[in-house]
Amino acid sequence: MTGALTRRGPLDGARRTRLGPWLLLAAVALLWFGLLEVRGLGIRCLPHEPLAVVGLVADLGQPDTERLPEPAQREAKIEGITLPRLAVAAGSDALPVVLAYLQSADGPG
Numbered sequence: 001m002t003g004a005l006t007r008r009g010p011l012d013g014a015r016r017t018r019l020g021p022w023l024l025l026a027a028v029a030l031l032w033f034g035l036l037e038v039r040g041l042g043i044r045c046l047p048h049e050p051l052a053v054v055g056l057v058a059d060l061g062q063p064d065t066e067r068l069p070e071p072a073q074r075e076a077k078i079e080g081i082t083l084p085r086l087a088v089a090a091g092s093d094a095l096p097v098v099l100a101y102l103q104s105a106d107g108p109g
Contacts, residue, residue, distance in 0.1 A: 017079075024054040024081045054078070056101070057085045058094055065089035 017025045027050060034048040057076040065087045066073065076085035086101055088094040 022081065024079055024083070025051055026054050027051045054083060056098070057083050058098055059085055059087045060094055061090045062087045063090050065092075 017027075019025055033050065034045050036044050036046050038044050057078065059076065069087060073087065074085055075082050077083075084101070084106075086094075086097055088097055
């Protein structure tokens with residue numbers, strides 16, 4: 001499962017729109033605005049944005065995740081736009097990986 005990550009959270013299954021050669025926008029259907037399923041808690045209402053710039057691809061449940069991936073494996077193309085990609089091994093918690101990326105020098109500027 002691959003999900004795009006924005007500053008406010010995941011946009012898995014979002015409608016995507018390419019805006020120029022370097023910018024990808026995403027929006028969820030009106031039915032899902034502000035809703036997030038939390039395992040063990042069910043559907044929760046959260047603050048949300050109607051539209052977001054996509055800045056990261058979290059590739060979840062990957063069977064062949066490498067400890068130190070090659071540079072080409074750290075990128076994903078969506079709508080022809082190259083984005084940073086974090087592959088998360090099947091059964092692993094994605095949160096520590098995503099937080100480490102966001103708080104490191106490799107993360108967004």
